[in-house]
Amino acid sequence: MKKQNQKAWFFVLPVLLLVAFNALIPMMTVVNYSVQETFGNNLFFWQGLDWFENILRSERFHAALGRQFLFTGLILLIEVPLGVIVALSMPRKGFWVSICLVTMALPMLIPWNVVGAMWNIFTLPDIGLVGYFMNHVVGIDYNMTQDPFAAWVTVIVMDVWHWTSLVVLLSYAGLVSIPEAYYQAAKIDGASNWAVFRHIQLPKMKSVLTIAILLRFMDSFNIYTEPFVLTGGGPGNSTTLLSIDLVKIALGQFDLGPAAAMSLIYFAITLLVSWLFYTLMTKDNTN
Amino acid sequence: MSIELKNISKKVKGHLHIKETSLTFEPGYFNVLLGETGAGKTSLIKLIAGLDGCSTGQILMDGEDVTALSPQKRNISLVHQFFVNYPHMKVFDNIASPLRVAKMPKSEVEGRVEEAADLLQLRPMLDRYPHELSGGQQQRTALARAIAKESRAIFLDEPLANLDYKLREELRAQLPELFSGRGTVVIYATSEPEEALLLGGKTGLMSDGIVTQFGATADIYRNPVNLTAAEVFSDPPINTARIEKKGSEAVMAGGVSMTLSHAAKELDDGAYILGIRPNDVLPAKNKATDIEIIGNIRVTELSGSQSSAHFSFADENWVSLAHGVHPFDIGENHAFYINIAKCFFFSVDGQLVAQGVNNG
The missing domain is CATH 2.40.50.140 (Nucleic acid-binding proteins)
Known part of the structure; x- marks a missing residue:
């Protein structure tokens, strides 16, 4: 038998170390917490899977998870079609291309907590631009610190403002990579604009859209900073998304065990949905 | 069916891409446009196909003025150098697509698709997607779509340029018989003098946006009117x-x-x-x-x-x-x-x- 060369392991070592330090070790700490109870002083008591059971049965978790799915679902429903529409209406060549691209990229360059603070001030009923306009010009009673519906609308509009650009830029990249020949073929067939979109642009954008949806799903499902700065999860618990709730449990109540169990469940859900989506989209790889 | 160009030209931003051209294309043989890259072959085809508007002049198909008609109304087909097929449609649906847009009855669509598929040996591939085909099969699908459409004119814009040598030879040998007896005007653009000679018919030599010479391929080869024509129709150059x-x-x-x-x-x-x-x-x-x-x-x-x-x-x-x-x-x-x-x-x-x- 040919002697196997074990040297290859050396080359994998740096990656293993990196992954260990930025993922495995922190994660194992969380796993460690999730099966124990602590009262401080570095005293730990074995708890088994109790925390997991508690979390999975807790109504508070169900409510936060529901809000999280509602939030992510709504922003995907808005941002993906909107992003595609904006990308379709952007110029493909000429002077305006770079201006459009830079304008699109601007919101994404702003730090997340600044976005939250910006929109917070923006929507103050008395002095904020939007708040004042809604209350005193349009005449709608708008106060997102008191009205859950207004808070939701504001959180969603803020996310759409911040992140639609990502979908736009990715879709745009997909669109400009379609050779002119396809459009000519469609013109000769006499295909309508809708048919061109349905049979040429959409299939050709499929892979970038998959990535766009995946990124938006993961980011929005894990969102914390912006809604926290904007509403602090309120009014009441109405905009307390999963991550906000998690931080409340971990740092507010200092329940490290349940918080750790909740993090792991949270992580598992994100991973599962992403994997399902990606597998479904790439099942018959048409590229 | 015939196509007549009357003094057509194309100006883009003050630059003359196609200089005044008058030609008549007839069915029954290949009309080859021969010229180097950038000579204006594709630009001229786009004008005749209606993908671009003429700056001056008229285009007549069977005596009917089509200058203002859209590509769809001109009833033509175009096969590109790139293999252009609808990516998420099976070969059958790709070939059928222009017929479906034209709202042809289902039974007739099937007949035409199968006939074209037989001609191009695509019968076993009808249920596959373009990405499951080789380059040669993808280009044959594009050709089958053009043939099934039975259009008045078919433009082949360097259709073999992206195929490897062996496939190119094979398909080129098949091309003339595919179109014989169809009454369709065939215009074939190429940059290879050898292709013009092999496909026969008539050849128009193009350089710098103008057709310098047009006539029976062998005549043009034997009697170039000027040095440019002789250079275009010689590989390696004269x-x-x-x-x-x-x-x-x-x-x-x-x-x-x-x-x-x-x-x-x-x-x-x-x-x-x-x-x-x-x-x-x-x-x-x-x-x-x-x-x-x-x-x-x-x-x-x-x-x-x-x-x-x-x-x-x-x-x-x-x-x-x-x-x-x-x-x-x-x-x-x-x-x-x-x-x-x-x-x-x-x-x-x-x-x-x-x-x-x-x-x-």
Whole structure:
């Protein structure tokens, strides 16, 4: 038998170390917490899977998870079609291309907590631009610190403002990579604009859209900073998304065990949905 | 069915892409547009197809003015250099797509698709997606779509350029029979002189946005009107040398003298450009009257049964293309022979003024 060369392991070592330090070790700490109870002083008591059971049965978790799915679902429903529409209406060549691209990229360059603070001030009923306009010009009673519906609308509009650009830029990249020949073929067939979109642009954008949806799903499902700065999860618990709730449990109540169990469940859900989506989209790889 | 172009031209931002062109294309044979990349073949096809509007002139199809009609209403098909198929549709649906847009009854669609698929040997692939096909099959699908449509005219814009050698040969051999007896005008753009010769029919030579010469392919090959036409229709490019004519004698730039006959003898004395195709410059003497020139070998290539030698002669780079395998050494001085009867004589500004006898 040919002697196997074990040297290859050396080359994998740096990656293993990196992954260990930025993922495995922190994660194992969380796993460690999730099966124990602590009262401080570095005293730990074995708890088994109790925390997991508690979390999975807790109504508070169900409510936060529901809000999280509602939030992510709504922003995907808005941002993906909107992003595609904006990308379709952007110029493909000429002077305006770079201006459009830079304008699109601007919101994404702003730090997340600044976005939250910006929109917070923006929507103050008395002095904020939007708040004042809604209350005193349009005449709608708008106060997102008191009205859950207004808070939701504001959180969603803020996310759409911040992140639609990502979908736009990715879709745009997909669109400009379609050779002119396809459009000519469609013109000769006499295909309508809708048919061109349905049979040429959409299939050709499929892979970038998959990535766009995946990124938006993961980011929005894990969102914390912006809604926290904007509403602090309120009014009441109405905009307390999963991550906000998690931080409340971990740092507010200092329940490290349940918080750790909740993090792991949270992580598992994100991973599962992403994997399902990606597998479904790439099942018959048409590229 | 026929297509008539009346003085069409295309101007983009003050720059004339297609200069005034008047031509008539007929069905029954291939109309080849031959020219280098950037000569305006694709631009001209886009004008005739209606993908671009003409700046001036008229396009008539069967006498009907179609200048203002959309590509769809002109009832034409176009096969590109790239393999353009709808990516998420099966081969069957791809071939059927123009028929479905035209709202043809289902049973007829099936018949036409199957007929076209049989012609192009796509029958076993009808249920596959384009990405599951080889390049050759993808291009055959595009061709089948054009054939099934039974349009008035079909434009083939370098359809074989992206295929590998073997597939290209195969498909090119099939092309003429695919379109024979269909009453469709076939316009075929290519940058390879060899393709024009193989496909026969008529050839239009294009350079710099204008069709310099149009006629039966063999005639055009034998009788180029000017140096540009001769250059376009020669691969490798035609060899040229300046000559000085005096009486019935002419002296080439390299000091080689020759005796002129026939039309060339009747020319006014003065400077001319001699042109001769590489396959008429041979490394061995055939006739006693052949003119001997000495070239310094720079590059040699062996391709299949042909050997070519690039050599410098009279400060020009010349190429000799001969059948069989000939040994050349780089840097050596080698004798080549040209047959005066195969030479073209151009005026200094490039117009053909005389040519050797029995050309062709």
